[in-house]
Amino acid sequence: MTAPVAIIMGSQSDWETMRHAAETLTALGVASEKHIVSAHRTPDRLFAFAKGAKAAGFKIIIAGAGGAAHLPGMTAALTELPVFGVPIESKALSGVDSLYSIVQMPAGIPVGTLAIGKPGAVNAALLAASVLALSDRALSGRLVAWRKQQTDAVAERPEESA
């Protein structure tokens, strides 16, 4: 059976960020498939992947890319599946270039854009899990438990150093 979530990224160098999406999904018991799909370097692979994603059984695509980050938008143009974009923190412009490239989609082709870097990767996974949980009661329960654990881990007062 195909995993419900596909995590795609423009380069091997994006994995250090995108692994946080994969790890968060794993913690929630959601399977994911990971692929390197570059809009610039492997455009044919992008077309084949995005065109076939729905028929392959994926429900949600998380796409991470940096710099002139066309991957999430191009993917969204080629599939009706929900696409969540994660702007990778680039060296030259700290990911602002990635963010602007992903977030400012013209009306008609949506990309749900998350924060730059690791927070965006984690939140893309949580958002994907929330959508899947609408039709998966067990996952919904795991999501509630995950949030409770996060809440319980917050101390009431800061530890003061001696």
Ligand code: RP5
């Ligand atoms: C983008 O170019 C990738 O998503 C990556 O964030 C960026 C740099 O890629 P590498 O030069 O590290 O392969 O397409």
